[in-house]
Each structure stands twice: as C-alpha cells, then as structure tokens.
Amino acid sequence: MAVRQADVVLVGGGVMSATLGMMLRQLDPSLDIVMVERLDHVAHESTDGWNNAGTGHAGYCELNYTPETGDGDVTIDRALQINAQFEVSLQLWSYLVEQGILPEPSSFINRTPHQSFVWGEKDVAFLKRRYERLSAHHLFRDMEYTESPKDLEEWMPLIVNNRDPMQRVAATRIKHGSDVDFGSLTRSMVSWLETQPNFELMLSSPVHYIDQRDNGRWKIRVKNQKTGELTKLETGFVFLGAGGGALPLLQKSGIDEARGYGGFPVSGQWLVCGKPDIVKQHNSKVYGKAPIGAPPMSVPHLDTRIINGEPALLFGPFAGFTTRFLKQGSIFDLIGSVKPTNLKPMLSVSKSNMDLTRYLIGEVFQSHGDRVASLRNFFPDAMEEDWQLRMAGQRVQIIKQVDGGGGKLEFGTEIVAAKDGTLAALLGASPGASTAANAMINVIERCFPEKIKTPEWQERMKELVPSYGQSLVEDEALLTKVRERTLSTLKLG
Template identity: 55%
Template sequence: MRTSLILVPLCLALASCTKNPAPTSAPPVDVVLIGAGVMSATLGTMLKELDPALTVTMFERMDSVSAESSDAMNNAGTGHSGFAELNYTPETPDGGIDTHKAVDINEQFEISKQFWAYQVQKQYLGAPQTFINNVPHMSFVWGAENIAYLHKRYDALQKENLFKGMVYTEDNEQLRKWIPLVMNGRDPKQKVAATRMELGTDVNFGALTRSMVTHLTGTHGMTLNLRTQVEDIKRGDKGLWNVTVKDLADGQKRTVQAKFVFIGAGGGALPLLEKTGIPEAKGYGGVPVGGQWLVTNNQALIDAHAAKVYGKASVGSPPMSVPHLDTRIIDGKKALLFGPFATFSTKFLKNGSWIDMPASIGTGNVKPMLGAGVDNIPLTKYLIQQVMNTPEERLATLREYLPQAKLEDWTLVNAGQRVQIVKDDPKKGGILQFGTEVVASADGSVTALLGASPGASTAAPIMLKVLQASAFRDQLKTSAWRAKMKEMVPSYGRKLNGDPAFANQIRQQSSAVLGLKTLVLDVPPAVAASAPSAPAVPHAVAAR
C-alpha cells in the first residue's frame, strides 16, 4: 500500500499512467518542430525554402517564441567563431596548440552568416542590425604561463586563413585604448596580454528567432502552437509518429500524426528523445548547468566598454562558464554583462521541472551517468563552489577583469539552462561530452539535438547535419535541393580556410548584406589569377 502511494504521484508526474488520445482525423503533418527556439526556426526555414509545399507545425510550451535558451539574456550572444574562446584551442602534450576546433567553429559560423544574409536579401528578417552587430572579440590573460599560452595560440592561428587580421599585444597603453575599464586601476606591474579581432560579432538570437518564426507563420503557413506541451512521442501506423500534446491553457490533450519529428527543445530534448523508444537514444544522459550574469545599469560603464573580453576558464568548468566581460546589443541598446557564474539545479530548462534530471535516468543510461559522475569530480567541485559564491566573491571575480568594479553597480540576473551530454562509451563507460550532437532514428523520421556550446551560433550548419541524418537525406542529394542549398549557403559543400580567394568572396558577400566588417585575405598570385572574381560589394567595410 505504501509503495502504491509513492508510485502514483511519480507516475502522474512522468505522464505515463494515462492513455494517450487517439490521433486526430486531420491529415498527417509533414514536419513537427518541437521547441520555438533558433534550432527549430532554422530547420523550418531551410525545409520550407527547399520544399514550400511541406506542412509544418511547431509546438512550444512557453507563451512566446525563443523564451528559453535562444532569448538574448539566456545565452552569451557571442557569434562564436573561435576568435576569443580559449577552450577551443587546447594545448597539446608536446606544448603546441591544436587549432582544429577553432577553425571548424569559424567555418560553421561563416555558414550561419551566409544563411542569415540570404534571408536578409529575401527581406525575410528585416534590418540585420536588429540581430547582428560588430563587437570586437578579445582574449585577455595575465601571468607568465597564460601569456606564453596566448602568444603560442596567436602564432598558431596566424597560420589559419580565417584568423588573419588578429592582433596580439602586451602593451598596456594599447590595451588602455581598446579596453579602458579592464585596465583602469590595474596594478601596473601585472603582466597582461590580449588578442583582438575586429571581425567579432554580437548576435541577438532571440530577435533572430522571432523574425524567422514570424516569416514561417506569415509567409510559409507554418502553424505555431504556444503554451502547448509535448507529452509523448510514439511510433504509429504506416511509419508515422503519434505526437501527443497538451494545451496548457485548458489541459486538453490531442495526438497529431507526423511524418518527420525534430526535437529541438534545448534542455528538454533528452526526455522527449527517450519517449520515442528509438534504440539510438539509449546510453544518453544529461547534466544540467545553469548560469547567472552580473549586469550593470551604470550608463557610464556601458558606454566606456566596447568588446567581448574572454578569459581562461577555471579548472573543471564547462565551456559555457568561460568568464567574459561582454558588450551586448539588445533591442537596439548597448548592455554590459559579466559572467556567467554557473548554477546547478535538476531542471533541464529554465522554466522546467525539478524532476527533469531524475526522471531522465533509467536502465538505458544509469551506468554512463554514474561513470561520468565519478570521472568529473573537478566539475562537481566547480559547481558546488559556484553555487556557494557570495556577492563579495562574485565581485572579486569581476574585479579580475574590471579592477574598479563596485558592487552597487551590478545586479545578478539568471541566464539560461543548458544540459551537457553524458554519452555511453564502450571503453570509458560514461563521458561528459561538450558540444552539440544530432541523434537520429535509423530511418531518419525522428531527430533530436542534444548539448550546448557553441549552440545557436552554429545553428545553420547543425541543421545541415540534421537534414543529412533525417528522412530528407535522399532529397538533399538531388540537383534541385543542392542548388537551393547553394543559394542559401553559397559555400555549401566547400571549406573556406584553405582557399583564401573563395573565403574573400564568401565573407565579402555575407558581410555586405549584413552590414558587417570584412577583411581581405592575401591571395597568392597564381591562386588569384585562377580564382573567379568576387562581385562588387560597396557596403562592405574593411576591418582595421
């Protein structure tokens, strides 16, 4: 009897005790997008451009679009391109610098810029300044060991075409011109160093997502269902998926049939993926990590800083917790943030449930979850330390980047919630995996996106991976779809870093449309002679 009393509320909480309603009599939907964030909006836009006849339905549990991870205050807003993020360029055992990840992320961000430029040209998004603006990206370090690392990093990146134009300095006077707040009040005897890249960007992913969804609903006929929670996803007849949803306004449930389901629900993707029952979902777990910003309303401070200044992460910290003093452009206004400070809860979403994490653990992933916990003691210690931080301790961290910071100028604001992937590994048992991962059924009829950083910045290339793994993969190989993909992403199927002439052409095209700075790379004469001439780009501005 006592066991029953315990199991009943748990069963109700997991929504597994009631029978799902039968599918509605409406025709099956071609595409169901779960989550109204930048990932679903990007995939929906791509698919409707590739095939306007597709019927698309989007479900979102919140009462507005991009209210979770895509919201401006719930993410870093950095156009992640590897310019400043030191965790993307680890030191190798022999003392060198591995630049592969930084180059790969830069390549991916160039794809996103092309995709956004296409939409701006088509007048889908409005003025680009509403969602993307140039803000220099800087790495800033102190101490002999860190300075030596940064100099090696700079030297290594100068061999990569996409990073040409980066500037390195240890000169305090130069730094005072670039980042006066960071230098004012600093001990003149402290050795510091920095790199700076003028091509850096700040992106308001919330504004971008809302514009894409507005276009999808207004022009492409996508059906948007807000305050609608996906309760279950089960295999139906004839290869269809039965997606059961609940209207959060009246509690009514209904089941929609879909040919293809994309689970792009941020931290909420893992529990929904588990509900599908596909074997590919086994072995995945998740560790939720939240964040908080220190935000200033002191206009003098906001006006005096104009850069994204990234430092080195603490030992054991997740990538999303790399500290940075960050200029943001949100809804046309400059803002200044510092952080993020990590938090921990068992919620998978900022507006999620406290039982999200325990409910996600089952026989299929309990072993890797335990293994990951044992192997990541530094992360556990880091999260505990962060949660226990006092206002004075947070201020002390801020003063490492802003020596004259005053507690009264800064307010602590909750940021978004991310879920780091725990993945079963044949040798290690369970590994905590940083980044994003596409999980798809064998037939491609359901795909899910798991993970975090670099996230939104690489939404377009990630959605290309989703298409390649999805039920649309054969159509993607057709000449018609490939031609359309090249129209949306002119570099589709090609890399930029090894081809400076092509990189110049692509960067100038997208930068001209988006109103961003660009930089003309040096091209060997023999290569320049054989390369097609780039079109005129009168709106492009050369970065200095």
C-alpha cells in the first residue's frame, strides 16, 4: 500500500481545522495539506449551525465571563481577553472577504445586538456594576445600560411584554454584536481550499491509527467507511481538531503532554420556535444568569439565529449528561477515555462537582412544560405548542491534572502541543469557534516557531490579522482602527 506523504494533516472537518488550514495556506501556499473527516461532509458535528449557539462570543452579553468577587465587585479580565480574541477572528474573516475567498458576509455573519437581561435586586446590582466596569474600557465603550421600561420595550419586546411591572429588571446592549453560522463559514473555507493545489479532503475517513516514527514524523491510517479502502498517511505535523473526538486521538498519540487529561461530556438541547410571526419580533441575543451548578454552555439565552440563510429563534441550551464525546459518537466514549494516567484526576473531579452532576441529572428529567416554564422567565407569553425540542451538539469539558495528582474541571478551550511541535490538539468548549483564529495563531507559534519568525511569515500574518503582535486590550487607537475596518467589511456597523 502506497503511503501518502503530506506536510500537514488536519484531523476533523470543523472550524478549527479549516481555520488552521486556511492560515497555513496563506502563509505558505507550497504546503501539502490533507484534511480527514470521519463524516461524509464537513462542519457537521460541533461546527454545524444547529449544534452551537452561533454567538460571536465577545464577552458583551455572557455574564459568566465576568464573575462576582467576594466583596461584590466584578472581574472583567476574562471578558477583555475573549473580546480581543474575537476581534482577531473578525480581522481574519475581513481579510478573506476582501480577497474574495469568503462570500458575501451575510452568508455566515450577521449583525445581531448582544444583550444581557436580569431581574431581582441582587442581579440588577450585579449587572449595573458589570456595566460600569466594562464600559470604562475601550473594548466595551459602546455598551448601553437601562432599567427604563420604554428602552426595554424597544430593545427586547418579546421579553418585556406582559411582564410583572413590579419586578425590577435591567439590561445592557451592544448594537454591533453578531450571529455567526460557523457551519456555513467552515464550508466556505474548505470549499476554497479544495480549489487550491496541494490540498486534499478525505471524507468518511476516521483515523484508526496514529503513531510517531523514530524520525519524528507521524504515521496515520484512515479507513474510508463507504469503500473500505485503507490509506496510510505520513506527515511532519498533525492537528487534532476533531471536537469531542480530539481527546481519544490525543491519548492514542502517546505524547507525554497528554498525560492527566480527561473529559466530561455534556449534551445540549434547544427549544426552537415554530411560529414565524414570533421569530420576526425578536432580533437579538439575550443572555441571562446561569443556574447554580450549570456549566457555561448552559447559560440561558433567547437567541436570534440565521442558519443556512434562514431566520430562527432558539432558547436554551438545556444541558444533559451523556457518555458520548460526539453527537454521532459511541456510548462507550467516556469509559474508553479513562486511562491509568487520568483516573485519579477524573475521580477527583467527580467528587468535587456534585452540584454539576445534580444539575445535569435534573436537566435530563425535565418535561417539555418544565423547559417552557424556564423560557417564560425570558418570554412571559411563551406557549408550549409554539416550541419544539431539538438536539444541539456535544461538548467535552476538560479535566486537567493539578499538583498533587487531583483534577480540575476547566470550562474553556486549551491547546495541548507536543514538545517537539509535531502535533497539537484543541480540547474543550466555549468560547471555542469564536476565538478560532487566535487559537490557531497559538498553534502556529508553538508548532512552527522558526517559520513564524521569518520576515515572510511575519509580513503575511500581519496582512491576515493587522493587530498581530500587538495588544488590543492596551492599545485603544489600534482597536479603533481595527474595529472600524471589520464592522464595515463584515457589515456589522
């Protein structure tokens, strides 16, 4: 059997692999890149429009990114970081639109105001303090705050109609928030890559074997599920961007850096509105506060979406426990991921996260009426018959070993890279796809350290992302210049 030689193998056909493939192609068109995907088309798992929130996560409305401190203050560092990282994605997408690589922006991104909404004295006080802290920073200077019934009726009519007038409520808004169809975005990037020389897409081809040779190169075997054909690949660099499937593949790789990592799978469901006259009355993403014990992916929100060009209105997500790492995965995924190197961290996390476990079990046993009752906290007039339940995607939260051998459950994304730079994997969930460009720059810097230092790659990277090497958190003038371009190019202004 002939061995297919490649410079880069991307495992997984989602937004992360597509973004890395696109950036590497722009940096060096001569690289021979192979993308392998186990399903029969790309962007069908976590990246699909129905399998994620579609929020361009920028910290504008997601209250879990600004936790309260013990003295009643609000910490904003995480929100600043995520906002700056999302700006990196916007810059890359703007460049690709300007070059004609990506189509009309509205095919994958649309202006959708980002709003936070809370009720009750305690949460109103929190939101006001959050607004004061964030709006003082240039990244959030356009944020608005209101408790005015007139403003709220304009901002979110579905939410305030027939609400108890004695209930104290408050909201914040950023007008230039976005809804992103990451499925459409990814398919557009991969479609363009397929027109380029030295790029091959292998569909219906899961990875069955991965091992590093003595010379540092990686041997990979994939089997086409439709034809049964086996293909051997050999490459100098592997990226594992297979969503929930990345952890098992990382474990198979045998790199030292994978030791101690485990995964905690969480499923999701949406309530989807089936009445067009209701859908058209809401045109924003409205986030509330998460229930105690809920994972970040379960922060409740009433969501305007544009999926495959069609408007939709979703509420949720409602989390649940699962043993699958992928929506189309195996019920044995979780138990199969338990290894001697991560057993202690996983047991430690299971003992210290009983609130999360109880929450997930409670979510599983909710009735349709229970879920609609939760929706009525946002949309008081919601009727059960107008909403249907739809499965969302799977997420695998990171379990990470800490000093002493115990474990910690991480809510976020993390790059795990081999010390020799020949392999990298992306683990975790939110903010995920929104910060794909920044995450893949991290991969490039860690795994192509000599090339990224060259004048050629430095120049090209600054064309792709003009703020590269500078801080949008610290440089207000740079942020102003960058944001003016991206809002205009992507039609978000």
